[in-house]
Amino acid sequence: xxxxxxxxxxxxxxxxxxxxxxxxxxxxxxxxxxxxxxxxxxxxxxxxxxxxxxxxxxxxxxxxxxxxxxxxxxxxxxxxxxxxxxxxxxxxxxxxxxxxxxxxxxxxxxx
Amino acid sequence: xxxxxxxxxxxxxxxxxxxxxxxxxxxxxxxxxxxxxxxxxxxxxxxxxxxxxxxxxxxxxxxxxxxxxxxxxxxxxxxxxxxxxxxxxxxxxxxxxxxxxxxxxxxxxxxxxxxx
Numbered sequence: 001x002x003x004x005x006x007x008x009x010x011x012x013x014x015x016x017x018x019x020x021x022x023x024x025x026x027x028x029x030x031x032x033x034x035x036x037x038x039x040x041x042x043x044x045x046x047x048x049x050x051x052x053x054x055x056x057x058x059x060x061x062x063x064x065x066x067x068x069x070x071x072x073x074x075x076x077x078x079x080x081x082x083x084x085x086x087x088x089x090x091x092x093x094x095x096x097x098x099x100x101x102x103x104x105x106x107x108x109x110x111x
Numbered sequence: 112x113x114x115x116x117x118x119x120x121x122x123x124x125x126x127x128x129x130x131x132x133x134x135x136x137x138x139x140x141x142x143x144x145x146x147x148x149x150x151x152x153x154x155x156x157x158x159x160x161x162x163x164x165x166x167x168x169x170x171x172x173x174x175x176x177x178x179x180x181x182x183x184x185x186x187x188x189x190x191x192x193x194x195x196x197x198x199x200x201x202x203x204x205x206x207x208x209x210x211x212x213x214x215x216x217x218x219x220x221x222x223x224x225x226x227x
Contacts, residue, residue, distance in 0.1 A: 032214070032215075034215055034216075036142075036218075042220070042221070042222050043204045043221040044155070044206075044218045045218070046215050046217065046218075049215050050183055058181060088154075088155070090216070097143050097160055097162075097208070099145070099216060101154065101155050101157075102154075103154040
């Protein structure tokens, strides 16, 4: 079983719609959760971090964490073609230096 | 804040030669840096975790004698690909974590290595 699982996609949404990206993780003691965006040929860019249950909003992005269900999601409101990228979920366990990345979900936002 | 640089951004080398890639945290101290490799259309693969002043921890299947990592200061880690071969051609990305926290990793822009 992988530590972090994501649907590889592609997830296609029309411009202006809400894109919902999901991630599950296996280690119950995981403490920190991150979403990265990676454009083709570029390195990952941090867009959201979340540490406690509930929602965290930053502009058009909302991260949602449910530790009981071991589930973290990212909502992108008013999706734009420029949001088209691969979104990586990352989880940090109780070891400061151990991060686990999902394989990423490819998002296509169609004009 | 939290800027990580890498140098060079791309490099072409001949088979059998060695290549050094530098990773620097520009505005924070990073006791821990990570080195990743990414082949086209594939996910990130962690190669090793680099701790300042100590030996790197390599992931299973990564040859430590081929991929030499030195983390000599709180802001600099280097990866040397020794005796490079065409199959080592890849996108190498480093990241750094703010010292002593669970906090985020910040990625460098990556180095594209082509071995001819």
